[in-house]
Amino acid sequence: MRKMTIRTRLTLVYGGLLLAGGILLLGITYVLVYQRLGDKLFVGTQIGAAEVPPPGEAGAALSRTITQFQGEVKTNALDTVLTQGGIALAVVVVIGLAFSWLIAGRLLQPLHVVTETARRISGAPDRGLHERIAMEGPYDEVKELADTFDLMIARLDKSFDVQRRFIANASHELRTPLTVNRTLLEVTTEGPDASPELRQLGRTLLAVNERHERLIDGLLLLARSERAVADGSYVDIADVVVHVVSQVPADSVEVTAAAEEAPTTGNAVLLERLVHNLVENGVRHNVASGGWVRVESGTRHDGVFVSVSNTGPVVPRYEIPNLFEPFRRLGAERPAAPGAGLGLSIVRAVAAAHGGRVFADPRDGGGLTVTVILPTAATSEFPT
Numbered sequence: 001m002r003k004m005t006i007r008t009r010l011t012l013v014y015g016g017l018l019l020a021g022g023i024l025l026l027g028i029t030y031v032l033v034y035q036r037l038g039d040k041l042f043v044g045t046q047i048g049a050a051e052v053p054p055p056g057e058a059g060a061a062l063s064r065t066i067t068q069f070q071g072e073v074k075t076n077a078l079d080t081v082l083t084q085g086g087i088a089l090a091v092v093v094v095i096g097l098a099f100s101w102l103i104a105g106r107l108l109q110p111l112h113v114v115t116e117t118a119r120r121i122s123g124a125p126d127r128g129l130h131e132r133i134a135m136e137g138p139y140d141e142v143k144e145l146a147d148t149f150d151l152m153i154a155r156l157d158k159s160f161d162v163q164r165r166f167i168a169n170a171s172h173e174l175r176t177p178l179t180v181n182r183t184l185l186e187v188t189t190e191g192p193d194a195s196p197e198l199r200q201l202g203r204t205l206l207a208v209n210e211r212h213e214r215l216i217d218g219l220l221l222l223a224r225s226e227r228a229v230a231d232g233s234y235v236d237i238a239d240v241v242v243h244v245v246s247q248v249p250a251d252s253v254e255v256t257a258a259a260e261e262a263p264t265t266g267n268a269v270l271l272e273r274l275v276h277n278l279v280e281n282g283v284r285h286n287v288a289s290g291g292w293v294r295v296e297s298g299t300r301h302d303g304v305f306v307s308v309s310n311t312g313p314v315v316p317r318y319e320i321p322n323l324f325e326p327f328r329r330l331g332a333e334r335p336a337a338p339g340a341g342l343g344l345s346i347v348r349a350v351a352a353a354h355g356g357r358v359f360a361d362p363r364d365g366g367g368l369t370v371t372v373i374l375p376t377a378a379t380s381e382f383p384t
Helices: 006-037 040-047 057-123 141-189 196-225 237-247 268-284 317-323 343-353
Strands: 233-236 253-259 263-266 291-300 303-310 357-362 368-374
Touching: 006 057, 057 141, 141 196, 233 237, 233 268, 237 253, 237 268, 237 291, 237 303, 253 268, 263 268, 263 303, 268 291, 268 303, 268 343, 268 368, 317 357, 343 357, 343 368
Parallel strands: 253 291
Antiparallel strands: 233 263, 291 303, 303 368, 357 368
């Protein structure tokens, strides 16, 4: 059931107070009129009779006539007060409700400005953080709220700028020494004078260096993909699936694709990384032999989808939420498993940045089915 708006509640409160005051005023008027009509002098004046009736039957009849007339006058007057007063009260209440509706809307108009600004900022977080309400007028509660909101957005804008600069600097400062290490190791181990022990040590160090490179690339990509995609282009997930499946090495695992058209809007590089991580995880976390990975894409009622299923170890359903957390792997018995533990975290971040969602279901007999749902190219946001 939809709740009443503040404007409606204020209108009802103002109207209720007006109705209560009108009823109280009508009741006081009724009592005063009732007391006034009980005055004998008022009745005697109306019929032109003496205050003391003459003796005898004629006096008794006159007294009854006066009493009857007095009762009729009181009844008619009080009925008139109630009916005419009630009609007037109803008209006043209706007019009061209309004015209350207009006044409440006028008073709440600054709040609508705050709401619209917040909606624009939430729709484009990277670009919208530069926008401010900058409300003018007297310094009342609403202006205080708007100024506080502007201050909060300014701090968020500064934090995002600091984060962007950090990612740009970290991308260079962290990759450079690893690239230098890899070059030095390759030159040293490939020299003609390198002993077998030195070559083996070099291969081990190169593997460690490569693992660190993947870790840094994953962390930087995760940081970038957690921001919403501001400018997206048309991307067919089916093309991405075909390209990724053809590029992923899978010597001991059979990888098949059933790619149907799945048009969406977003960053092609991030979407390719999303599909690549899903397929790579499916290949990496599989059985020793006879395993398979199946990749599907297409359109459904709530958007486009890409789904990756694989054979592999049995995954308890209660462990699935942990798989989407950074550096979390299934169980404690796989600390030395290949990868940085960021694959599904990046998938979830990229999906959220594109207005989508991701979920996983364990397969009977082992393995997972991971499905990502994204908005179609015809919609601007994910359907609710």
